[in-house]
Amino acid sequence: MSATQTATREQWVAAREELLTREKELTRMEDELARRRRELPRVRMEKGYTLQTADGPMTLAELFDGRSQLAIYHFMFGPSYSAGCPTNSSIADSIDGLIPHLMARDVTMICVSRAPIEKLLAYQQRMGWSFNWASSYESDFNLDFGMSFSEESIRESLASRLNELPRIAHQNAASSGTDIFGYLSEMFGFNTFALEDGAVYHCYSTTGRGVEFVMGYYPILDRMPKGRDEGRDFQTWLRRHDEYESEIR
């Protein structure tokens, strides 16, 4: 930040207009990606799933709650966790306010985790969120969609690579009251489904940096003088919103 040149307003506008051209290209690229996502073939779901919710057991079709589109954020909160993952909690902070607008566009947004429903509901109350949170504790749903793994398989695949993991994985594991294997038995990701004539279709799936769109602070940081300012230790600055030491003002 310190090396930045200062300029007159006119010089800034000239540089900004040049950048605007590239920003517009990216916006058009995003529109094109959105179109291509809608053109993906859909896969009819033959297997039935029943998840636990605050209102009792619900099938995948029932989770649409009367709408034709279902968006699921897979929130990392496994049976061995004592609290939800802090990074996933910051994501939930970003999405909770959007629910009424998504509903108005025929989209029901929910979160799904593998911890038992009682744990999810207690943590949800602590954090003050209102989205519907379903548990796949007794369902294969998360396993089938590659969003949960058995602890044995994680132990086997990670044991020799533990020091290659980013620091945030260890930090979040400790903060979630579990060990690294328990923590990484859960995955974060996003899946969408469509309901048509009573049949459920799987439409879209993403994980990794593909879920940055649900991390509301990143698009803002990407427009700030210091950018994300996190480097290799990405996300290690994130805490649960009730765990920051500093007040907002």
Add this chain to the structure above:
Amino acid sequence: MTGHEAGTREEWLKARIELLAAEKEHTRRADELARQRQELPWVRIEKQYRFQTDEGQSSLANLFRGRSQLMIYHFMFSPDYTAGCPSCSAIADGFNGSIAHLANHDVMLWAVSRAPLEKLQAYKQRMGWTFPWASAFGSDFNYDFGSSHTEEQLQSGATQDNFTIDMRPMLAAPEDSPWVQRIARASGVDWPTYMQEAPGLSAFALRDGIVYHTYSAYRRGIDAIWGMYPWLDRSPHGRNETHPWWRRHDEYDAG
């Protein structure tokens, strides 16, 4: 959606992996743009701006609250409006959840509007938000940063929103257009009065006690923080819109 091809898991996976390559290219381009934004020159702010806040009168430097970076969302709410703009309200529903995280990563995010502070406070309470909101009532701030325009500016086409854009074609929206009906009337004003405000983002840096303007964005440049759109861009129907459908979160019909 009707008539959409159903495929096998293998067909889906093949198409998804192809799309992933395009998505990754987009992510890298977005990273590159973020880097280029940081290379923009900074403009020293010479003018003294005064804002009204919950804690009293504040300078621009004071809005940083001990951080070195400040993001302003120019929220459309002029002294004539009886309620905040519904579009800006939907945007605020998104960033309201991120302010605690940003404030702990050296970024203060404020909304700034021209309406008097009491109006902003009452509306903020109605909507249940917690982000800090400053009034620029009587200040040139929103005019200088391209998010408020005088009637003369609008009529002459000399508006600065998106740097140089003539908004006269938009001003001519017919009285029965859904924009006028749903967005301007919902804010308690007619279309020309509504259009005196524009949504925008402006970023500032504080260094050695001096405030610098670093970045501004308008129009689709703020899509990225309009939280519902990235979701719709990944939903089966997409944005699926031909006219403004959104309302304030407490104004949707039940169900």
